[in-house]
Amino acid sequence: MPLMADQAAMEAYDAQRGDRLKGCVIQFYRSALQDTEKSNIEGRPIFRDCDMIRIFTPGDPTNIIEREVRSEDTDNWAKEWSAYKKGMDAPTEGTPLDQLPFLTKGQVLELNAAHVRTAEQFMDIADGNLSKFMGGQTIKRKVKAFLEAAAGAAPAIKMAAELEKRDNEIKTLQNALADQGKKIQELQAQNPKR
Numbered sequence: 001m002p003l004m005a006d007q008a009a010m011e012a013y014d015a016q017r018g019d020r021l022k023g024c025v026i027q028f029y030r031s032a033l034q035d036t037e038k039s040n041i042e043g044r045p046i047f048r049d050c051d052m053i054r055i056f057t058p059g060d061p062t063n064i065i066e067r068e069v070r071s072e073d074t075d076n077w078a079k080e081w082s083a084y085k086k087g088m089d090a091p092t093e094g095t096p097l098d099q100l101p102f103l104t105k106g107q108v109l110e111l112n113a114a115h116v117r118t119a120e121q122f123m124d125i126a127d128g129n130l131s132k133f134m135g136g137q138t139i140k141r142k143v144k145a146f147l148e149a150a151a152g153a154a155p156a157i158k159m160a161a162e163l164e165k166r167d168n169e170i171k172t173l174q175n176a177l178a179d180q181g182k183k184i185q186e187l188q189a190q191n192p193k194r
Contacts, residue, residue, distance in 0.1 A: 023057070028077075051084075058121045094120035
């Protein structure tokens with residue numbers, strides 16, 4: 001796999017980025033690039049270490065951009081950049097594919113191989129790329145229904161969590177009150193009324 005995409009491809013990619021950033025899978029890594037200018041001066045290959053970026057389009061394993069990191073990359077993918085600088089894996093946000101009950105293990109692995117890790121990334125796959133997956137349109141409809149159902153259930157889940165928190169606070173207060181009552185009784189038993 002080449003380390004640098006040709007200039008025309010990069011310019012076309014940059015010109016059409018817009019919403020394409022949203023669904024991309026990003027990988028930062030360290031590599032060495034040949035410094036052509038210094039190599040020409042020295043008459044031998046001269047390399048320099050640099051930070052690189054790989055930009056994968058979910059669902060299209062042939063569309064991979066690799067190049068040196070630019071300042072806008074660290075802004076566009078701040079979480080991924082921060083994780084890379086800390087030596088950690090890039091965070092993945094969304095519903096993991098293995099949590100979708102209608103996908104088989106094989107389908108999850110196939111989608112992972114195409115750099116699709118979450119239901120939300122699957123929804124970002126261009127319709128033209130869905131044909132690369134057996135039953136891609138059907139899966140997309142199921143994923144959409146699953147995400148809509150989850151979004152509809154979100155208020156009820158939030159309310160249940162808030163009620164559980166409230167119930168725990170009430171139980172804590174009841175226990176504290178019971179402890180205080182016991183202490184009062186102990187004090188009263190130690191100092192009988194005169």
